[in-house]
Amino acid sequence: QGQLRESGPALVQPSQTLSLTCGVSGGSVSSGGHTWNWIRQPPGKGLEWIGYIQDTGSTYYNPSLKSRVSISVDRSTNHFSLSLTSVTAADSAVYYCAKGVLVWGKGTTVIVSS
């Protein structure tokens, strides 16, 4: 099934861009038939799907975040990335990456604060 690990800054300034990376081990981001997802969970709240990229390169985003989100894949380093622009405190959350529904990373906490 493989393993996933999120990485990136724990603190982001308001109005800046949040950038996270998900490293994939035990598998390839180029393998067919998978969706590479980002999900987040604000403190004390439920899960929110952010979006995914398919092996074809097609992307699908949560309509509520679509104007600020971009997900990309780097096949040379076997990882995929999340970019979220113009962040506010409401974007503070634990961010998870996932391969389909079966394999999730442990999550990384991001706080938006000056």
Added chain:
Amino acid sequence: EIVLTQSPGTLSLSPGERATLSCRASERIIRSYLAWYQQKPGQAPTVLIYGTSVRATGIPDRFSGSGSGTDFTLTISRLEPEDFAVYYCQHYGGSFTWTFGQGTKVEIK
């Protein structure tokens, strides 16, 4: 965009009892693309069920999923102490947006 509504919000039960969790979709879900997750405090969610009724690897058979169309159910036949957690349903699949329900907390009575 399909909206998933889970009920009840909180379920208070004792170990050994049966738990029945509901997930209702605002539109018909095609091809059984419905999953259930368990989340314990401070941990990432763990998938229990996918494809409406397929248990993920290593998941005990006391967990079962059922349903079709717009109504789906997660049943825990006999609650073990480690089953007290928050449960989420999720609509997933290719070529459209995904969504989670708001969660059901199963707490010790």
